[in-house]
Amino acid sequence: MSKKPVRVAVTGAAGQIGYALLFRIASGEMLGKDQPVILQLLEIPDEKAQNALKGVIMELEDCAFPLLAGIEAHSNPEEAFKDTDYALLVGARPRGPGMERADLLAANAAIFTVQGKALNKVASRNVKVLVVGNPANTNAYIAMKSAPDLPAKNFTAMLRLDHNRAASQIAAKTGCAVGDIRKLTVWGNHSPTMYADYRFATVNGKSVKETINDQVWNAEVFLPTVGKRGAAIIAARGLSSAASAANAAIDHMRDWALGSKGEWVTMGVPSNGEYGIPKGIVFGFPVTTENGEYKIVEGLEIDAFSQECINKTLAELQGEADGVKHLL
Numbered sequence: 001m002s003k004k005p006v007r008v009a010v011t012g013a014a015g016q017i018g019y020a021l022l023f024r025i026a027s028g029e030m031l032g033k034d035q036p037v038i039l040q041l042l043e044i045p046d047e048k049a050q051n052a053l054k055g056v057i058m059e060l061e062d063c064a065f066p067l068l069a070g071i072e073a074h075s076n077p078e079e080a081f082k083d084t085d086y087a088l089l090v091g092a093r094p095r096g097p098g099m100e101r102a103d104l105l106a107a108n109a110a111i112f113t114v115q116g117k118a119l120n121k122v123a124s125r126n127v128k129v130l131v132v133g134n135p136a137n138t139n140a141y142i143a144m145k146s147a148p149d150l151p152a153k154n155f156t157a158m159l160r161l162d163h164n165r166a167a168s169q170i171a172a173k174t175g176c177a178v179g180d181i182r183k184l185t186v187w188g189n190h191s192p193t194m195y196a197d198y199r200f201a202t203v204n205g206k207s208v209k210e211t212i213n214d215q216v217w218n219a220e221v222f223l224p225t226v227g228k229r230g231a232a233i234i235a236a237r238g239l240s241s242a243a244s245a246a247n248a249a250i251d252h253m254r255d256w257a258l259g260s261k262g263e264w265v266t267m268g269v270p271s272n273g274e275y276g277i278p279k280g281i282v283f284g285f286p287v288t289t290e291n292g293e294y295k296i297v298e299g300l301e302i303d304a305f306s307q308e309c310i311n312k313t314l315a316e317l318q319g320e321a322d323g324v325k326h327l328l
């Protein structure tokens with residue numbers, strides 16, 4: 001007997017990540033090849049964006065995906081999020097010419113306050129929210145604060161792209177396959193201050209740290225390469241990462257919904273005080289997932305270098321939270 005369709009809301013649906021994401025959700029790559037989905041797509045009311053969304057919907061229809069049980073186009077978040085089980089918040093205000101970081105935070109605070117309130121009002125009480133739009137951690141924090149009737153733990157930010165980037169760099173360095181790497185994580189903010197940490201990682205069962213055995217490479221090559229990868233892609237493509245970002249969103253949601261089978265994955269989640277991160281700050285942590293829930297991996301030793309890195313990315317996140325406090 002076929003499963004009941006679940007509702008998946010995607011914002012910024014006519015953007016570049018949306019174009020790389022929707023077809024994969026509709027083909028079952030995110031929630032399983034036996035799970036029908038109804039797509040509830042949100043774009044800004046602007047005629048050009050709504051027309052582009054119509055085009056994307058025509059293409060989704062033309063794929064004749066057996067699992068695609070419905071498609072809706074919206075310009076109002078309260079309609080787009082109605083009863084939604086999953087919400088991928090991709091649409092955000094990009095940084096424009098002459099725009100300071102504070103302006104960017106304020107512009108996005110406005111969007112994510114409205115969307116958080118809408119989720120609070122109309123989404124499924126179990127909705128799983130992934131924020132992709134930048135600044136992702138702080139946007140997730142704003143949405144979470146704007147949705148007091150939903151569990152805070154249901155609001156997450158995307159650090160999975162950073163995790164995947166780190167895995168790929170380690171695979172290249174060790175000459176092993178990405179699939180052989182376990183227990184990798186990225187702490188903190190989705191920004192160049194993130195701390196990609198392979199101290200606990202193994203490759204084919206062997207310690208990555210011992211295999212590489214090069215702290216200079218860690219500090220001077222690996223961390224800057226992973227931290228500045230987004231900027232390197234923008235410099236090369238003239239556009240920010242899209243297919244890899246969509247892929248990371250699929251990985252994040254799939255593992256959250258279907259379980260990571262004991263493996264560590266990185267998710268940006270509200271802290272409950274773990275590792276000294278103040279409660280409520282949305283921070284990249286190592287987690288395992290099972291039965292639709294994630295659990296932060298606790299008890300890891302934090303050495304002096306790691307603590308310094310964690311403090312730096314935490315300070316940036318606290319600064320962002322302070323910058324939007326008056327808007328919440």
Ligand code: NAD
Binds near residue numbers: 013015049131159
């Ligand atoms: P894009 O500009 O191609 O598309 C964004 C879309 O969002 C546009 O179609 C726009 O009309 C729409 N939009 C803007 N405000 C909206 C709102 N309030 N409601 C609904 N839709 C809205 O951008 P993109 O390349 O798809 O990237 C989207 C976001 O994801 C950006 O903020 C980008 O920086 C971020 N990003 C995050 C990661 C990550 O790892 N967390 C990685 C890559 C990109």
Ligand code: LMR
Binds near residue numbers: 134230
């Ligand atoms: C990325 O990491 O690719 C995105 O967040 C884009 C950016 O601005 O770095």
